[in-house]
Amino acid sequence: YKTNYIGDLHVNKHITHRRLLKIAYGLINGCQNYESIPDADVIAKDFGTDNGISFAFMNISKFSNEFDDFKSDWNLINNFIDLFCDNKFSAKQIETVNPDLIISMNLENKIDTIGSNDFVDCSSSVAYRKLTINQKTYNLLDTYHFAAIGKYDHSDFYDPIVSMCKKHNL
DSSP states (O other): OTTSEETTEETTTOHHHHHHHHHHHHHHTTSOOGGGSOOHHHHHHTTTSTTSOOOOOOOSOOSOOOSSOOSOOHHHHHHHHHHHGGGTHHHHHHHHHOOSEEEEESOGGGGGGTSEEEEEEEOSSEEEEEEEETTEEEEEEEEOOTTOTTOOIIIIIIHHHHHHHHHTTO
């Protein structure tokens, strides 16, 4: 983030990381209007500092997708889950980070592999669940994957996430 590049792509043009930065910034700063959120490269300047924002990013599968195709390799993901979810690898990571809010990207029924969960509410693009791991409950919002093409940062991601947060005082 400090170089403003993810690989050879500028952070403002990198769909996933632009969305990560802008959504996190907006939520951390009082769910402000999307239009007032700075560009990703501006947010990145102070990322991980006392004056900036920070967040954890975790893939459910730790196996690397080596294909040029950006689509989820569900066979690879399911193989990881089959091998490691008995060890509750992802659950241990969540317990370590102890997040105030988890935003998952299109996990749907894969959430069950992390811990028990209870459905609370949903909108057209966000499902709110309570995820429980070893008697600790976390607020989890499952939405589209941030790499989803044909979705809009503002109307498909930020506004529905903020609406769900406000509705449930998250």
